Amino acid sequence: MINKLIEKIKATNAPIVVGLDPMLSYVPEHVQKKAFAEYGETLEGAAEAIWQFNKAIVDATYDLIPAVKPQVAMYEQFGVPGMAAYEKTVSYCQEKGLVVIGDVKRGDIGSTSEAYAVGHLGHVQVGSKSYAGFHEDFATVNPYLGSDGVKPFIKVCKEEKKGLFILVKTSNPSSGEFQDRLIDGRPLYEWVGEQVAVWGEEHMGDSYSYIGAVVGATYPKMGKVLRSIMPKAYILVPGYGAQGGQGKDLVHFFNEDGLGAIVNSSRGIIAAYKQEKYASFGAENFADASRQAVVDMVTDISTALEK
Amino acid sequence: MINKLIEKIKATNAPIVVGLDPMLSYVPEHVQKKAFAEYGETLEGAAEAIWQFNKAIVDATYDLIPAVKPQVAMYEQFGVPGMAAYEKTVSYCQEKGLVVIGDVKRGDIGSTSEAYAVGHLGHVQVGSKSYAGFHEDFATVNPYLGSDGVKPFIKVCKEEKKGLFILVKTSNPSSGEFQDRLIDGRPLYEWVGEQVAVWGEEHMGDSYSYIGAVVGATYPKMGKVLRSIMPKAYILVPGYGAQGGQGKDLVHFFNEDGLGAIVNSSRGIIAAYKQEKYASFGAENFADASRQAVVDMVTDISTALEK
Numbered sequence: 295m296i297n298k299l300i301e302k303i304k305a306t307n308a309p310i311v312v313g314l315d316p317m318l319s320y321v322p323e324h325v326q327k328k329a330f331a332e333y334g335e336t337l338e339g340a341a342e343a344i345w346q347f348n349k350a351i352v353d354a355t356y357d358l359i360p361a362v363k364p365q366v367a368m369y370e371q372f373g374v375p376g377m378a379a380y381e382k383t384v385s386y387c388q389e390k391g392l393v394v395i396g397d398v399k400r401g402d403i404g405s406t407s408e409a410y411a412v413g414h415l416g417h418v419q420v421g422s423k424s425y426a427g428f429h430e431d432f433a434t435v436n437p438y439l440g441s442d443g444v445k446p447f448i449k450v451c452k453e454e455k456k457g458l459f460i461l462v463k464t465s466n467p468s469s470g471e472f473q474d475r476l477i478d479g480r481p482l483y484e485w486v487g488e489q490v491a492v493w494g495e496e497h498m499g500d501s502y503s504y505i506g507a508v509v510g511a512t513y514p515k516m517g518k519v520l521r522s523i524m525p526k527a528y529i530l531v532p533g534y535g536a537q538g539g540q541g542k543d544l545v546h547f548f549n550e551d552g553l554g555a556i557v558n559s560s561r562g563i564i565a566a567y568k569q570e571k572y573a574s575f576g577a578e579n580f581a582d583a584s585r586q587a588v589v590d591m592v593t594d595i596s597t598a599l600e601k
Numbered sequence: 602m603i604n605k606l607i608e609k610i611k612a613t614n615a616p617i618v619v620g621l622d623p624m625l626s627y628v629p630e631h632v633q634k635k636a637f638a639e640y641g642e643t644l645e646g647a648a649e650a651i652w653q654f655n656k657a658i659v660d661a662t663y664d665l666i667p668a669v670k671p672q673v674a675m676y677e678q679f680g681v682p683g684m685a686a687y688e689k690t691v692s693y694c695q696e697k698g699l700v701v702i703g704d705v706k707r708g709d710i711g712s713t714s715e716a717y718a719v720g721h722l723g724h725v726q727v728g729s730k731s732y733a734g735f736h737e738d739f740a741t742v743n744p745y746l747g748s749d750g751v752k753p754f755i756k757v758c759k760e761e762k763k764g765l766f767i768l769v770k771t772s773n774p775s776s777g778e779f780q781d782r783l784i785d786g787r788p789l790y791e792w793v794g795e796q797v798a799v800w801g802e803e804h805m806g807d808s809y810s811y812i813g814a815v816v817g818a819t820y821p822k823m824g825k826v827l828r829s830i831m832p833k834a835y836i837l838v839p840g841y842g843a844q845g846g847q848g849k850d851l852v853h854f855f856n857e858d859g860l861g862a863i864v865n866s867s868r869g870i871i872a873a874y875k876q877e878k879y880a881s882f883g884a885e886n887f888a889d890a891s892r893q894a895v896v897d898m899v900t901d902i903s904t905a906l907e908k
Contacts, residue, residue: 367713376720420642425644438744438771466747
């Protein structure tokens with residue numbers, strides 16, 4: 295799957311991923327109204343609204359981008375109907391040829407991580423049959439529990455040709471509270487990054503590993519260090535746009551080959567129509583605003599990389 | 602909710618929690634067959650099988666125990682139907698008067714943690730109505746992202762009178778890889794424990810905080826240290842039984858008042874009928890075997906605490 299992701303990045307010339315994190319407040323009123331008319335103001339109604347919102351954005355952007363990253367929390371908040379909308383979104387994006395990164399940040403003791411890995415990246419056995427529950431192409435994983443929390447994911451990735459992005463340095467303001475603490479003179483995130491590199495070397499695609507890392511756009515200096523610690527790891531970079539990251543901050547997340555990083559924007563793209571910059575599209579044309587925001591984001595990053 | 606949990610622990614005299622982690626391989630064949638006859642060998646069939654399995658165990662044990670801890674991964678592996686079985690299990694246990702600890706180990710950047718908190722412990726707004734998606738009483742939370750990943754959970758707990766158990770030192774063999782690394786001479790898990798104590802002091806129930814911690818039974822010495830670092834935090838202790846922890850290892854997780862810890866057993870109770878010790882019950886009477894395993898576990902822990 296890392297090979298497919300890289301092919302798609304080259305084909306679109308867009309090292310970006312659209313974060314499908316549909317808060318209900320991002321969904322234009324006309325989309326909400328239509329969903330509520332059919333299902334009522336229920337969890338099913340909310341799930342329908344976010345699904346229709348996602349579908350319109352995917353339809354308007356899929357030819358420009360290699361991948362999407364649905365954040366499962368935004369679906370999980372709507373209970374079981376929300377999880378159904380998540381699965382439907384994953385399926386639809388895959389039908390459109392997109393690589394789907396499930397931003398699930400799971401991680402537990404071995405036997406439990408195995409169940410998560412099976413549910414999100416693999417197949418579960420039911421009697422004589424097997425099923426893929428949520429079937430994302432990549433998943434994000436939390437490393438706090440150490441190797442035996444991560445290895446079951448790696449095992450399933452190997453069997454299913456899927457991939458991981460392991461949290462190394464997250465984009466949020468308080469990520470440093472534990473991640474930046476010094477251990478033998480080096481911050482925890484570097485130790486986690488080294489471990490990602492070790493896991494990654496054993497699980498290579500053609501030019502990059504299918505074990506990648508998450509490093510926030512909001513910490514460009516740390517990104518530069520982590521880039522050198524994990525040369526073969528693809529870096530998923532959240533924090534662009536709404537969280538404050540800009541194209542010029544991102545150059546050092548990439549390798550000399552122009553590859554090695556994929557930058558996520560969520561709000562900045564899916565709720566673009568709410569920004570002054572794209573207000574002329576109007577709420578009716580929210581998906582067109584998202585398309586324009588994708589074009590602008592690709593230009594911003596390409597320009598920075600060319601310099 | 603911490604007050605209710607403590608009341609129930611006192612009333613049952615059982616500082617234990619039954620881990621409802623239904624691997625399909627634990628579910629006796631007759632239960633699976635019946636579910637598959639109705640729904641086929643499908644995800645719905647698997648979800649029905651684990652739900653019926655859970656229901657029988659809850660019916661056989663609810664009068665002896667204060668709480669259950671369903672591990673969401675075991676449901677998530679069966680996709681959307683699995684999540685529906687999870688929600689049904691949470692509801693049923695609450696109807697039976699049990700406190701439900703959702704072992705979800707979620708944690709993300711602020712806005713995303715907020716969605717998780719809303720989905721698992723709170724209410725989500727849909728138009729003019731609000732809904733509780735999975736409505737557990739407590740949730741487990743991963744601290745790797747720092748304060749702004751945890752605070753949205755605390756906020757919802759305050760509003761909803763719910764509680765948290767934050768991962769401090771997990772029970773698995775490789776938990777030490779990052780958690781035991783020394784920072785200014787002290788292991789990371791102690792720093793996390795101190796932070797839990799700080800959060801906890803600001804969010805007190807009557808005698809204990811509603812911000813608790815997870816510390817594995819497999820690390821009794823560390824449990825003793827963490828007990829003193831977090832005197833007002835309830836400690837959720839996984840790793841008893843199948844993972845190797847025994848009653849005698851657990852004494853120092855408790856305070857002088859005989860409170861302060863709640864010990865989880867999953868496989869050891871729900872799959873008791875598979876152990877030689879309880880084999881005489883037979884697979885048909887798996888729930889009776891679970892009841893006996895609960896009685897034995899309570900005796901083991903009580904005896905150790907009395908000494």
